[in-house]
Amino acid sequence: MEAATAAGLDDGALSAFVEMVLGEDLGAGDATSNATIPPDMRFSAVLAARQPIVVAGLELAAAFFRRLDPAVEIEFVAKDGEAVDAGTPILRLAGLARPMLAAERSALNTLQHLSGIATVTREYADAIAGTGCILLDTRKTIPGLRVIEKYAARMGGAQNHRMRLDDGILIKDNHIAARGGVAATVAAAKAANTGLEVQVEVDTVDQIEPALKAGADRLLCDNMDLATLREAVRVVAGRVPIEASGGVRLNTIRDIALTGVTYVSVGRITQSSPAADIGLDYSPTAA
CATH class of the missing domain: 3.90.1170.20 (Quinolinate phosphoribosyl transferase, N-terminal domain)
Incomplete structure (x- = not known):
């Protein structure tokens, strides 16, 4: 790119x-x-x-x-x-x-x-330097400017998450509510055989095992506090990558990264x- x-x-x-x-x-x-x-x-x-x-x-x-x-x-x-x-x-x-x-x-x-x-973006990337955690951007961009804004995020030290909705499957709470549960939604996504990675948003640790048993390739832990993130990392035990997201600030991102998650996504680097x-x-x- x-x-x-x-x-x-x-x-x-x-x-x-x-x-x-x-x-x-x-x-x-x-x-x-x-x-x-x-x-x-x-x-x-x-x-x-x-x-x-x-x-x-x-x-x-x-x-x-x-x-x-x-x-x-x-x-x-x-x-x-x-x-x-x-x-x-x-x-x-x-x-x-x-x-x-x-x-x-x-x-x-x-x-x-x-x-x-x-x-x-560089400020956020520097804040987690040495933790092994990777900074991601999001789709929270000004309409029409996504390509150049995500380019700028890369220049600052972030990795791009999805550029468009066809870049990957990200199951969120509305998809889960419509389908009737985490396991059923992940299973449906896997059965679609799109060839795309299936990531699922989980709000609680209890959702993790059903998501993994149904075949989730990656988890997005949404708005979890530090203790819950640490527990999520323990339960996953390296089986799939974990992304932390939701309300991340410059003064909180390092503590989030130190929980052991693979990624932290920050919407405000492009949005604000x-x-x-x-x-x-x-x-x-x-x-």
Whole structure:
């Protein structure tokens, strides 16, 4: 996935995303720049972090400038996944002033959003470093931005869980209620012979053995306290991977990881991360 053109997007998806975002921002064009900036004026520009961040989305940000000025000169000073301090340049530009100004907000919005996700994700990943537990993201993403948000989570140190509903079977409480119990629901999923891993959400330790006997490949322990998680790990005894989920915070994730679970999933890394503070400073150059 990282080999795709930009932030997980292939050529076609990248082009469509850039056109959509620029279309939303530009409308019929940048009226202010067109009225005040000579068409042949050139700028040099530097994008720099204004706080410590983990960078994500540089190539995607560059695509906006390239779209409006194919001849723009771009130097990547940092790379996605790199942690940089405040004041660190991450991208340099040289090109026509009008298209650079027109692309600025679209590029910055995207870069700040993805770098914000990567930065918060890295905090969570660092918090469980050394425990052997793996950080996962979730499907709690902004509609239409899932691919790039999950890319940013990877840059921060998380592994992606399901990208879409067809990526795996995850039986939750509503499925169990509709089917009439954990064992019956897992058995139905296994009998469907989809070839997909069957994961089941359990709320109590009592649900674990029925789920495993029915063939569950993985468990999701939902909103369990630490003592219950430790008991779940003891009962499972390594037979399948265990994921802990629900209400995980930065100040609680390490204790959760130390219970012995295989994974901890955190919805807030994509759902609630603030935008990173990244600035773009210009200086005129000779035409």
